[in-house]
Amino acid sequence: MIVAKRKPFDEIMELLQDYKKVLTVGCGTCVAVCLAGGEKEVAVLNSELDMARKLADNPIELGSTTLERQCDREYLDELASKVDEYDALLSMACGVGIQFLAERYPEKPVLPAVDTSGLAVNQSVGFYEERCRSCQQCVLGWTGGICPVTMCAKGLYNGPCGGTNLGSCEIDPEQPCAWYMIHERLAKQGRIDNIKNICSAVGWKDTVPRTLIQPGYKKPEEEGA
Amino acid sequence: MRLDYPANIKIILVPCTGKVDVVHLLRAIQKGADGAYCVGCLEGSCHYNEGNLRCRERVNHVRDLLEEVGIEGDRVRMYNLSSGEGPTFAQYATEMTEHIKKLGPNPLNTKLKN
Numbered sequence A: 001m002i003v004a005k006r007k008p009f010d011e012i013m014e015l016l017q018d019y020k021k022v023l024t025v026g027c028g029t030c031v032a033v034c035l036a037g038g039e040k041e042v043a044v045l046n047s048e049l050d051m052a053r054k055l056a057d058n059p060i061e062l063g064s065t066t067l068e069r070q071c072d073r074e075y076l077d078e079l080a081s082k083v084d085e086y087d088a089l090l091s092m093a094c095g096v097g098i099q100f101l102a103e104r105y106p107e108k109p110v111l112p113a114v115d116t117s118g119l120a121v122n123q124s125v126g127f128y129e130e131r132c133r134s135c136q137q138c139v140l141g142w143t144g145g146i147c148p149v150t151m152c153a154k155g156l157y158n159g160p161c162g163g164t165n166l167g168s169c170e171i172d173p174e175q176p177c178a179w180y181m182i183h184e185r186l187a188k189q190g191r192i193d194n195i196k197n198i199c200s201a202v203g204w205k206d207t208v209p210r211t212l213i214q215p216g217y218k219k220p221e222e223e224g225a
Numbered sequence B: 001m002r003l004d005y006p007a008n009i010k011i012i013l014v015p016c017t018g019k020v021d022v023v024h025l026l027r028a029i030q031k032g033a034d035g036a037y038c039v040g041c042l043e044g045s046c047h048y049n050e051g052n053l054r055c056r057e058r059v060n061h062v063r064d065l066l067e068e069v070g071i072e073g074d075r076v077r078m079y080n081l082s083s084g085e086g087p088t089f090a091q092y093a094t095e096m097t098e099h100i101k102k103l104g105p106n107p108l109n110t111k112l113k114n
């Protein structure tokens, strides 16, 4: 899932300093699961903001709502009747949701309350570890199911650098070398030959926002064409 | 056992301190309480294994959040005792009351009246 961390409180206070009536919008999916921006986190943040602004003699009126998902237009539409009442919207969704909310209500300032950090697994309650950088050219089939882009400090696709050190990465003895792990796993599975497969360079230079259309689907403007 | 404890304490019963959430404690202070404390079972003897440990973590988190806001985190505390210890309960109530008196009123209260 997408994981995020709440922004430092002072930064949120600064973003909101000129607004008197703000709607805090949580997201009930990824950021709720990773305990950053769901209904509970909205309640906690609003409580803190209310107290801090009172103490600063600059009271704020806060509304709260948590949408099922902020990255789906149909859920954003639920806010249509409320948005006009507020000076600004404070989104606790991931960067994707925040932008989509801003795009749906372009006349309102939309401010982020979380820092989105990546695609991660849930290792234990409240503990997440990144596993994928969405490179759009997955090589897990050749690497024993271990992502070299995420797990290797240099994101190398074709074997370790010269710094690999008895299982550790040269950046830190505590950090396992991704390519050492890949080697070990492939060896255990009896498919060490996979490591010889040359992975071609990834098109990172394509810096335009990437789009994804699943088979059998079209962009809305192409529907019925 | 007829024990006295300060009359200003308002008791809210929960089935286990593990039920106490961050927002409950924050709202107590937000609404003007001078302090709030949780009294859980002794560590290691929670009926639900770790309810009191979770509560302790949440209390610590709330203390940090209050500091961020500009209110003394020490207005929120966690105490532990076994369910048979009435005198200890009364002692904690007195200790907390004295501690909060030293800190003075919730700074929000002067603002709330304005």
Ligand code: SF4
Residues within 6 Å of the ligand: A002, A027, A028, A029, A030, A031, A032, A068, A069, A070, A071, A072, A093, A094, A095, A096, A097, A098
């Ligand atoms: S906006 Fe979408 S992607 Fe982002 S946290 Fe919510 S559900 Fe997940």
Ligand code: SF4
Residues within 6 Å of the ligand: A131, A132, A133, A134, A135, A136, A137, A138, A139, A140, A147, A148, A149, A150
């Ligand atoms: S190779 Fe790594 S970054 Fe690329 S898609 Fe696969 S898991 Fe994600």
